[in-house]
Amino acid sequence: xxxxxxxxxxxxxxxxxxxxxxxxxxxxxxxxxxxxxxxxxxxxxxxxxxxxxxxxxxxxxxxxxxxxxxxxxxxxxxxx
Numbered sequence: 001x002x003x004x005x006x007x008x009x010x011x012x013x014x015x016x017x018x019x020x021x022x023x024x025x026x027x028x029x030x031x032x033x034x035x036x037x038x039x040x041x042x043x044x045x046x047x048x049x050x051x052x053x054x055x056x057x058x059x060x061x062x063x064x065x066x067x068x069x070x071x072x073x074x075x076x077x078x079x080x
Contacts, residue, residue: 009036009037010036010037011034011035011036012034012035012041013032013033013034014032014033014034014041015030015031015032015033016030016031016032016033017029017030017031018030026048027046027048028047028048029045029046029047029048030046030048030055031043031044031045031046031065032044032046042059043059043060043061043062043065044057044058044059044060045057045058045059045060045065045068
């Protein structure tokens with residue numbers, strides 16, 4: 001927590017990833033959440049594309065992330 005009378009900043013970073021079933025060392029998609037002090041975390045969705053050194057990253061809102069979850073759930077239900 002940030003106190004106005006100090007110079008201390010608290011940064012919390014969380015990372016989530018999904019890997020290929022046959023190669024758990026290479027993520028397919030990852031999400032990074034980073035918050036500074038008590039502010040709303042910024043969320044980055046990273047697509048790990050074969051042949052690219054760095055992932056393709058895009059900032060997403062919490063609502064967009066929830067919509068993506070709902071879409072993927074619908075796809076999984078339709079395919080099962």
